[in-house]
Amino acid sequence: MLRRLGILIVVLGMTFNWTPTADAQAGDAPDSSEYLIKAGFIYNFAKFVEWPSAAFSQPDSPIVIGVLGTDPFGNVLDRLVQDKKIGQRGFVVRRYKWGKDLKDMKDLRDCKILFISASEKAHTDEIIQIVKWLPILTVGETPGFAERGGVIRFTLEDNRVRFEVNVDAAHQADLNISSRLLTLAKIIPQAAAGRNPG
Amino acid sequence: MILQNLSIKRKLTLITMLTSSIALILSSVSFLVYDLVSFRHLLSQDLMTQAQIIGYNSAGAMEFKDEPAASATLSALTAKEDIVTAALYKPDGKIFAHYSRGKAAVPTFLPSPLQIKGYRFEGGYLEVFQEVTLNGEHVGMLFLQSDMRQWNMRAKRYANILLIFVLISGLFALFVSSKLQGLISKPILHLEDTMRMVSSNKNYAVRAVKKYSDEIGRLIDGFNTMLSEIQQRDTVLQSTNGELKTRTQELEEEVFQRKQAQEELSKAKHAAEEANRAKSTFLANMSHELRTPLNAIIGYSEMLEEETRESGKIENVQDLKKIQAAGKHLLALINDVLDLSKIEAGKMGLHLETFDVPQVIEEMVTTLQPAAAKNANSIHVRVAENVSTMKADITKVRQILFNLLSNACKFTDHGTISVDVDQIKVAESDWIQFQVRDTGIGISARQKENLFHEFAQADSSIARKYGGTGLGLAITHRFVQLMKGQIGVESEPGKGAVFTVQLPTHIVPEPIEPAPPEEASEAPAKPSETKTNLDTILVIDDDSSVRDLMSRFLTKLDFRVVAAANGEEGIRLAKEIRPLLITLDVVMPECDGWTVLNRLKSDTELAKIPVIMVTIMDNEARGMDLGASNYLIKPVERDRLAVLVEKHRVARSPSIKDADSVPLSYVGEGQAGRKTAETRVSRTRRN
Numbered sequence A: 001m002l003r004r005l006g007i008l009i010v011v012l013g014m015t016f017n018w019t020p021t022a023d024a025q026a027g028d029a030p031d032s033s034e035y036l037i038k039a040g041f042i043y044n045f046a047k048f049v050e051w052p053s054a055a056f057s058q059p060d061s062p063i064v065i066g067v068l069g070t071d072p073f074g075n076v077l078d079r080l081v082q083d084k085k086i087g088q089r090g091f092v093v094r095r096y097k098w099g100k101d102l103k104d105m106k107d108l109r110d111c112k113i114l115f116i117s118a119s120e121k122a123h124t125d126e127i128i129q130i131v132k133w134l135p136i137l138t139v140g141e142t143p144g145f146a147e148r149g150g151v152i153r154f155t156l157e158d159n160r161v162r163f164e165v166n167v168d169a170a171h172q173a174d175l176n177i178s179s180r181l182l183t184l185a186k187i188i189p190q191a192a193a194g195r196n197p198g
Numbered sequence B: 001m002i003l004q005n006l007s008i009k010r011k012l013t014l015i016t017m018l019t020s021s022i023a024l025i026l027s028s029v030s031f032l033v034y035d036l037v038s039f040r041h042l043l044s045q046d047l048m049t050q051a052q053i054i055g056y057n058s059a060g061a062m063e064f065k066d067e068p069a070a071s072a073t074l075s076a077l078t079a080k081e082d083i084v085t086a087a088l089y090k091p092d093g094k095i096f097a098h099y100s101r102g103k104a105a106v107p108t109f110l111p112s113p114l115q116i117k118g119y120r121f122e123g124g125y126l127e128v129f130q131e132v133t134l135n136g137e138h139v140g141m142l143f144l145q146s147d148m149r150q151w152n153m154r155a156k157r158y159a160n161i162l163l164i165f166v167l168i169s170g171l172f173a174l175f176v177s178s179k180l181q182g183l184i185s186k187p188i189l190h191l192e193d194t195m196r197m198v199s200s201n202k203n204y205a206v207r208a209v210k211k212y213s214d215e216i217g218r219l220i221d222g223f224n225t226m227l228s229e230i231q232q233r234d235t236v237l238q239s240t241n242g243e244l245k246t247r248t249q250e251l252e253e254e255v256f257q258r259k260q261a262q263e264e265l266s267k268a269k270h271a272a273e274e275a276n277r278a279k280s281t282f283l284a285n286m287s288h289e290l291r292t293p294l295n296a297i298i299g300y301s302e303m304l305e306e307e308t309r310e311s312g313k314i315e316n317v318q319d320l321k322k323i324q325a326a327g328k329h330l331l332a333l334i335n336d337v338l339d340l341s342k343i344e345a346g347k348m349g350l351h352l353e354t355f356d357v358p359q360v361i362e363e364m365v366t367t368l369q370p371a372a373a374k375n376a377n378s379i380h381v382r383v384a385e386n387v388s389t390m391k392a393d394i395t396k397v398r399q400i401l402f403n404l405l406s407n408a409c410k411f412t413d414h415g416t417i418s419v420d421v422d423q424i425k426v427a428e429s430d431w432i433q434f435q436v437r438d439t440g441i442g443i444s445a446r447q448k449e450n451l452f453h454e455f456a457q458a459d460s461s462i463a464r465k466y467g468g469t470g471l472g473l474a475i476t477h478r479f480v481q482l483m484k485g486q487i488g489v490e491s492e493p494g495k496g497a498v499f500t501v502q503l504p505t506h507i508v509p510e511p512i513e514p515a516p517p518e519e520a521s522e523a524p525a526k527p528s529e530t531k532t533n534l535d536t537i538l539v540i541d542d543d544s545s546v547r548d549l550m551s552r553f554l555t556k557l558d559f560r561v562v563a564a565a566n567g568e569e570g571i572r573l574a575k576e577i578r579p580l581l582i583t584l585d586v587v588m589p590e591c592d593g594w595t596v597l598n599r600l601k602s603d604t605e606l607a608k609i610p611v612i613m614v615t616i617m618d619n620e621a622r623g624m625d626l627g628a629s630n631y632l633i634k635p636v637e638r639d640r641l642a643v644l645v646e647k648h649r650v651a652r653s654p655s656i657k658d659a660d661s662v663p664l665s666y667v668g669e670g671q672a673g674r675k676t677a678e679t680r681v682s683r684t685r686r687n
Helices: A002-014 A016-024 A030-048 A076-081 A105-109 A118-131 A167-172 B008-063 B067-079 B149-180 B182-201 B215-311 B314-344 B357-374 B394-410 B445-449 B460-466 B472-482 B518-525 B544-556 B567-577 B593-602 B620-626 B638-652 B674-681
Strands: A063-068 A091-096 A111-116 A137-140 A152-157 A160-165 B083-089 B095-100 B118-122 B125-134 B137-146 B352-356 B378-383 B389-393 B416-426 B429-437 B486-491 B497-504 B533-540 B560-564 B579-584 B611-615 B630-633
Touching: A030 A076, A030 A111, A030 A137, A030 A152, A030 A160, A030 B008, A063 A076, A076 A091, A091 A111, A105 A111, A111 A118, A118 A137, B008 B067, B008 B083, B008 B095, B008 B118, B008 B125, B008 B137, B008 B149, B008 B182, B067 B083, B067 B095, B149 B182, B182 B215, B215 B314, B215 B544, B314 B472, B352 B357, B352 B394, B357 B378, B357 B394, B357 B416, B389 B394, B389 B497, B394 B416, B394 B429, B394 B472, B394 B497, B472 B486, B472 B497, B533 B544, B533 B567, B533 B638, B544 B560, B544 B638, B560 B567, B567 B579, B567 B593, B579 B593, B579 B638, B593 B611, B593 B620, B611 B620, B611 B638, B620 B630, B630 B638
Parallel strands: A063 A091, A063 A111, A111 A137, A137 A152, B378 B416, B533 B560, B533 B579, B579 B611, B611 B630
Antiparallel strands: A152 A160, B083 B095, B083 B137, B118 B125, B125 B137, B352 B389, B416 B429, B429 B497, B486 B497
């Protein structure tokens, strides 16, 4: 209870961009507060990551954020990014389901950031295998996600949201992650798991 | 004030040092300021770059609210010693992360001048505000504060260097200027020394030494020129002084000599005056001493002649006449000499009166008729009708005519002497011209030259043949000059001579010589006192022969004669007997004639008694002034005396006293001056 209240205060006090959302979510479940922050992080990641220019068909093509599996954000993520722009690009949130959606490579081709929900824990390796050659920033939260070949994984440390980055995975996906982001992250080396497709 | 009184050495040094130091300090300071300013700018740029880097690096941490990461980034500033504080502020101004060195305080909120982007200097600190952005989005603010340690150190170091530099260069400037000021100050000091030497020692031979040809060199040249000028003048002055001294001595000697000469001159003058006085006295004595015996000779010889003729001894009469003639000649000579000496002494004055010219001519001719007859000459007189009166000294006019006429008679034998008198006009003034013409022996041209000079007769033989003193024409000439007239002569030897005298009709009297007062002659005309003895005549004379002659002569004329031998006695007798008239001599011992006359005339009772002066002294003017009635000069012609006393007797006679109170002198004298004429005519001359 105390921990969550502290996070809330931190969120309310420090991120004015998120304030409206935070106010709206003040009465929601504690998990939603955590994901409020994580949504903000996802948005921020976009600022520090450079995609290859070929990844976008148009200069003003939106950055598509995909949520795979059970959506922990609710409408928080949508609301957060709906008016935001980086350069000329806006944001679009899409939701994907394991199965037919992922098999269709066409769908994933527009996706630039893919959040893989904890509900898809069983398919993690498969998913990574599918997208690892695509310019997609994969974000997960299951333990060992980065080691297995995911680019960024959220962690909780002293009730604070932090993240790990697999730089090799980012390179594999042809993504350029700003050093400024890396200084804030825990760098995870590519594990055998990553190299072992599974 | 103190500065101005410094010596020129110090001044020059000071000026050089001040100038160089000021220039040095100004340039150094400006360089320093420029350097410090640009260094500060550099510092600020440096700090701003740093801020940009830190801001860039902090953007992620800011964005992810990762405060430890931000703090870690700021901690990198530990290496930068000058940065005191660093802080990151969130867009709302609240502090996000901070760093500080030591105990420096970090402002909790972003410092106020948020709008300033860049840097500022405040309170000795350099402050930089750097915006933290992420993809052009404002995510926060970075604040850096530097204490400008390097800058301060640099400034201090520079100040020290500057100080040392200025000190060293100042010393160097002092050294150089103290060496170089000698260029200017040395010649001036030298000049000053020379001047002091000149003024204290008065040594004008000293010269200042010229080293350079600058203004001071010219000054020294000018000073030297002035000195040599002064020296030259000094030398001249000294020599002039010497000359002056010598000259003064000479002058003093000269003055002394002149004084001596003056004294000698004065002595000589005294001696001369003494001699002159002696001469005058001698002459006066001479005339007196000579005339007195002559009086006796002539008087007694006349008496003797009369008595001899009465007694019938005719043969002796001729001898007596010769004695008379010789006496008279001697008398004439003496008179001439005296006249001449008087003229030369300037003592001969004019007694001007108006008289009738024709009458005088007639008298003169009558007087000289016997002389003319002696050489069988005839005299013709022609007086022009317009000739009437003239104003002149009648005595001298008479003498002039007498001399000319007697000369003419003397040098002409069996001839004619003509007298022409005309009134002529020369140069607007009237003149009377007398011409005396004779048919005598004449005068040669050579003789004419000396004719009017003293003692110069035509020939010495003439004196023997014709007699005379040779003074007649000289005296005539002097008299004519005295009356401002002219005298001339035309003659040829053997053909006679013409003497022409021109005299002004009216001679202007000279103020010094007063005309004889006319009223003097009135005295005898006054009615006499009842007590008066009308038949008594008082004779006052110290000469017993004169008293004897006078009493004998007057007794013959029926007068009672009382004689007095001196003045005192004469006055006493006059008071006692109240005579009809008094004859008075002048030259007497003790109380002289003038004194007696004066006392007689100042006595109211005696003043009426007429006084006839009978004297050798030829000073008629004085006698007339003192109140004498008549003036006779010895030897007295007895006829004149007889006429005079007779006239007085008639005038004072009681029977006619009331009827005729007119002064005797004026009777029959419409033409003035008869009395003197008569007196002087008695002085017959035979020269």
